Amino acid sequence: MSITRLELQNYLNGLLRVNEINDYCPNGLQVEGTNKIKKIVTGVTASQALVDAAIDAKADALIVHHGYFWKGESQVISGMKKRRLSALLANDINLYAYHLPLDVHPEFGNNRQLASLLDIQNISAVSSVKPVGVVMQGSFEEEIEGAALQAKLQELLGREVLIEGPVSKSISSVAWCTGGGQGFIEQAVELGVDAFITGEVSEQTVHTAREMGITFFAAGHHATERYGVKSLGEHIAQHFDVPVEFIDINNPA
Template structure:
């Protein structure tokens, strides 16, 4: 068992949220009981995850996507009321870290996705250096865009959108998890031959074809389901508390 504030300090020390300009508050978003024995991690603080955490008898939840975002309606009605009601009724702490969780060089979403895809990080790029640049660990690399797309799909267990841009083997790959399609131009400027992220918007297909850089969209949730359990498990082991990752299906 650890104190809630001890757990908060451990997360803050690891992820350093003060370094980032983010879209919402990082850290303790909903205060629960002061003592924590078991923490559940997940991607998003959905009602389904909160209810699963209740069933797991969790004292705290750690997520990438919390409840509060810049510019949202501040009224506690509808889905917000339902989520908060369950958290407060069961006195569960909610910890959420957005960009700091993407950026951590070993345990973050980008680093964890790279480890699973067999990519070695060689640099960073883009706003707040959230984009990662690297190369395949296998010396031969990927034969073409289709081969890279098939590899990503197999690792993540879901279909991907693969837009060919670079015509030959892919040796310089950039990636940024989630809804980072806006980083594509920065990836191109950084010298990438292919870019992997969670989502694709209409302009990116044109950029890929016209700039000669391939674009792989592998799903927002699918690309970001590894950082939260990695961080939560690390901190739980450090503090001697229980951890359980709950991965809820999401087609997005």
């Protein structure tokens, strides 16, 4: 079974509402490869290691959350960027990338998938980047102490999780933003939630958590964003009846 490059592009762009979302990079097809797609690899970031893994897997398409051509970066194709693009082009592999559309999707989004992993209830989106809600809020069925939630996150994500602010406080309500969402901590405080979970931490985030009394968790940019593209790939495999393989390139950040 196979699909065409355009079929996959049109389906994903519609499913993820690409035309409705302003982003820092192009969403959709970023590098054109072969027209007929018989095997797809998914992963978080289109690093050289993931590109090489897709080549080894004999993939015709690579779907990622973090692709190329970000605003503000050099437009020169040299060094690392040249090597990555050369490998894709030489092996005729299509690269599809979905950044914010994959963060916020109500079913396959990183935020929604993290909520499912943690069994968060009563979920609603909070508009942080118009017109989409990048931050989400919800609640746990039963209160959980901060240190216990840290342990749960570490077990589920398989990595060390930083906790700051009131560590022993019982947590019922929570806000979260996968990836580099530490800048939204004050917005989480304004929501009145007990805790805020994201991927990264900045120096000032620690002081904000301590001084504003919110329990803060930095659970890893990569670790919190594995599940959106993985679930999207599983959906594609079922919808189009093509083989899809999720490949996780370890990243401690």
